[in-house]
Amino acid sequence: MKILAIETSCDETSAAVLNLERGQFNLLSNIVSSQVKIHAKFGGVVPEVAARMQMEMILPVIDESLIAANIKLKNIDYLAVTYGPGLITSLTVGVETAKSLAFALKKTLIPTNHLAGHLLANFLPNKKITDIKFPALGLIVSGGHTLLVLMKNESNYKIIGETLDDAVGEAFDKVAKILNLGYPGGPIISKLANNGNSVAFNFPRPMLNSGDLNFSFSGLKTAVFYTLKHKNIKTLKQKEINDVCASFQVACVDVLTIKTLRALQIHQPNSFLLGGGVAANPTLRQRLQEQINKNFPKIKIFIPELRFTGDNAGMIAAAGYFQVKKSKFANFKKLKANPNLSL
Ligand code: KG4
Ligand code: ZN
Numbered sequence: 001m002k003i004l005a006i007e008t009s010c011d012e013t014s015a016a017v018l019n020l021e022r023g024q025f026n027l028l029s030n031i032v033s034s035q036v037k038i039h040a041k042f043g044g045v046v047p048e049v050a051a052r053m054q055m056e057m058i059l060p061v062i063d064e065s066l067i068a069a070n071i072k073l074k075n076i077d078y079l080a081v082t083y084g085p086g087l088i089t090s091l092t093v094g095v096e097t098a099k100s101l102a103f104a105l106k107k108t109l110i111p112t113n114h115l116a117g118h119l120l121a122n123f124l125p126n127k128k129i130t131d132i133k134f135p136a137l138g139l140i141v142s143g144g145h146t147l148l149v150l151m152k153n154e155s156n157y158k159i160i161g162e163t164l165d166d167a168v169g170e171a172f173d174k175v176a177k178i179l180n181l182g183y184p185g186g187p188i189i190s191k192l193a194n195n196g197n198s199v200a201f202n203f204p205r206p207m208l209n210s211g212d213l214n215f216s217f218s219g220l221k222t223a224v225f226y227t228l229k230h231k232n233i234k235t236l237k238q239k240e241i242n243d244v245c246a247s248f249q250v251a252c253v254d255v256l257t258i259k260t261l262r263a264l265q266i267h268q269p270n271s272f273l274l275g276g277g278v279a280a281n282p283t284l285r286q287r288l289q290e291q292i293n294k295n296f297p298k299i300k301i302f303i304p305e306l307r308f309t310g311d312n313a314g315m316i317a318a319a320g321y322f323q324v325k326k327s328k329f330a331n332f333k334k335l336k337a338n339p340n341l342s343l
Contacts, residue, residue, distance in 0.1 A: 001077050002017060004065070004080070006094045007313040008054045010086050011034065011045045014033070014061065014312045014313035014316075015031055015061045015066075025126055026126050027314050028069035030065070032313075033057045035050060036183075043183050047089045054090050073101075079109045079110065080098075082114045083112065083337050084337060095336065111323075115343050116157065117316045119138040120315060121318065122302040132271050132302060133300065137150060137273070141281075142275075146168045150267055161213025163215040163217060164215070165217065168217050171252065172185045181241075199247065200244075201227060203223050205251055205254050206220055208255060253283050253284050271300045274301075
């Protein structure tokens with residue numbers, strides 16, 4: 001079974017071809033065209049600009065994914081597309097392109113959830129479909145979401161914890177903005193944090209004792225703001241910037257790790273799956289690995305390769321596959337992008 005997947009939920013245009021043979025995935029191509037440099041000038045994603053770039057890039061990116069996979073469009077068995085959540089303007093480009101392809105090729109189109117994609121990225125590039133044992137606990141950390149998810153199987157999800165305000169990636173981006181570091185903030189902060197002292201500033205660990213599995217990152221961002229309020233950011237010493245980054249990052253990692261351990265304790269799953277752009281953060285990856293191994297040695301940990309943490313169509317192909325299995329696809333002619341789609 002060969003799936004061509006399209007992902008255009010935000011500022012990345014991506015297309016991938018995933019093959020499934022004898023129960024094993026094989027990612028044949030995964031092309032990602034990023035608009036990050038364009039949006040960096042504006043300090044964040046500008047939806048109209050993103051949609052225009054999506055339109056320019058979508059066909060070349062699909063073409064490149066087919067060439068890289070060495071496959072002709074007519075030999076694709078299924079199409080999969082992200083239909084939410086994300087920016088409506090960006091999503092629509094992918095959805096309408098996929099509908100046109102499904103119409104012209106007379107192929108089944110699988111509407112796919114972006115968030116499910118982030119978790120199922122753990123099957124890439126070539127896991128067997130039986131490699132991940134369920135039930136599993138998923139932690140999605142991205143620019144728009146911070147979710148703890150109980151997964152009965154690959155397509156059955158229950159949200160058991162979520163952020164009450166900002167997503168963790170959003171907090172990284174906003175703190176980077178306060179520090180005048182550029183966009184997106186996550187990669188810059190995690191790099192500077194390497195040379196910083198993580199106990200230099202004692203930032204709060206919000207919601208740690210809330211008694212539930214929810215998160216809040218807005219107050220943490222505000223704490224950084226007030227710490228620096230009376231200082232001129234332009235004259236801050238590099239050492240001080242690095243220390244703020246390291247102290248902010250460790251506060252985020254502490255909360256994410258402790259709540260994850262609590263969820264594992266309550267639900268005792270077989271596996272743990274990490275996903276989303278913030279999953280690229282080395283401190284988060286290392287801490288989760290170390291703490292889960294120490295406290296729950298029987299739980300198998302899945303952390304995606306760096307190239308599968310950010311938005312990419314490979315993960316949509318994997319998620320699409322499990323939707324085929326569930327054989328629950330909509331009539332593609334009626335399919336519409338849904339910016340607020342939940343898991
Ligand atoms: O999953 P993603 O690519 O897009 C969404 O679905 O939102 O996540 C993007 C987010 C951005 O907020 C970005 O700053 C963050 O992931 N990010 C990181 C790192 N790399 C990307 N955050 C922390 N550390 C990183 N190394
Ligand atoms: Zn994403």
